[in-house]
C-alpha cells in the first residue's frame with residue numbers, strides 16, 4: 008500500500024464512529040479494558056501501564072445526528088460535548104470501561120457528571136489539573152491526583168500497576184511524542200511535502216490504537232514523506248489557534264491550505280505534543296509526569312500559567328514560529344477559545360500581526376465562506392504587509 012493509500016485508510020478509521028480499532032483490540036483482549044480520553048490532555052501513560060487501551064474521545068466529527076443527547080445536555084454547547092454524549096446514548100462507546108474528563112471548562116465538567124448518571128457501569132473521573140502553578144503545592148496536588156487515577160485503574164483492572172510499568176509506558180509515549188514532533192517539523196519547514204491535513208490524519212489515527220502500533224506507522228510515514236518529490240510553493244505562514252478540544256472538520260483544514268495558508272503550528276491533538284521536553288524515564292514516574300505538566304507544557308488556552316501572563320505566553324509562541332499571521336478557528340460555543348480570541352486579537356493588532364477569526368462546528372458542510380475569507384486574508388498578507 009502506498010503512503011497515500013494508507014492515509015485514506017486512516018481517514019476511514021477516524022471517520023468510523025463504531026470505533027473499529029477498539030473492537031479489534033477487544034476481540035484480541037477479551038478481558039482488556041478501554042479508557043476513553045476526552046481532550047485536551049490526559050496521562051495516557053497510566054492506562055497503558057495498566058495494560059489497558061487508552062482511546063481519544065473526539066466526538067462524532069459530524070457523522071451522527073444529535074437525536075438523543077439534547078434531552079440530557081444543553082443544545083447551546085459545543086458539538087464535541089453533544090456528539091460524544093450521542094455516541095454513548097447510541098451505545099457506540101459500550102466497549103469503554105473508564106472515561107476521563109479534565110478541568111478544561113464547565114461543559115467538560117458537566118459532561119462528566121451527565122455521563123456518570125447515564126452510564127453507571129462505566130467508571131468516570133474528572134481530573135483536576137493544578138491552577139496556581141507558582142505554588143509548590145501544585146506539584147504535590149497533581150501527583151496525588153495521578154496516584155488516585157492509578158488506584159482507579161487498579162480497581163477497574165483488578166491488578167497493581169508498578170512504577171516500573173509506568174516508567175516503560177513513559178518511554179513509549181516519549182518516543183511517540185518525539186515522532187509526532189518530527190512530523191510537525193517536516194510540515195513546518197516544507198508544507199508542500201506534508202500538509203497539515205495529512206499530518207493530522209497520521210497523528211489522529213494513533214489516538215485509536217495501541218501506542219506500540221502507532222510508533223511504527225509514524226516511523227514508516229516519516230521515511231515515505233522523505234521520498235516525496237514535490238516542488239516548493241509560496242504560502243502565507245500562519246498559526247492555527249483555538250482548535251485544541253473540538254477538532255475542526257478535515258475539509259476545513261484542506262480549505263485553509265488550498266487557500267494558500269501553510270499552518271506552521273496549531274493546537275490540534277495537542278496531547279501528542281503536550282510537553283516541550285521528554286518526561287524523565289527514571290525515578291518516581293508520577294512525580295516525573297507531575298513535574299512535566301507544571302514545567303514543560305506547551306502553550307494552551309486551557310492550561311493555567313500562574314503568575315505568568317497568558318498574553319505574553321501567546322505572543323511568545325507566535326514570535327517563536329516566525330509566522331505571517333494567525334488564524335483563530337474556534338468551535339461554536341467554546342468559551343475558552345472564544346474568550347482567548349477576544350483577549351488576543353487586540354494584542355495582535357498592537358503588534359501589527361495579521362489575523363483572521365471564524366467559528367466552526369462538527370456538522371459544518373459548506374466551506375465557501377471560509378474559503379473566501381482565507382483567500383482574502385492570504386492576499387492581504389502577501390500584497391499589503
Ligand code: SF4
Pocket residue numbers: 085087088111112113114115252253338340341342343344
Ligand atoms: S470545545 Fe470548548 S467548550 Fe467544548 S468541551 Fe472543549 S473546551 Fe469545553
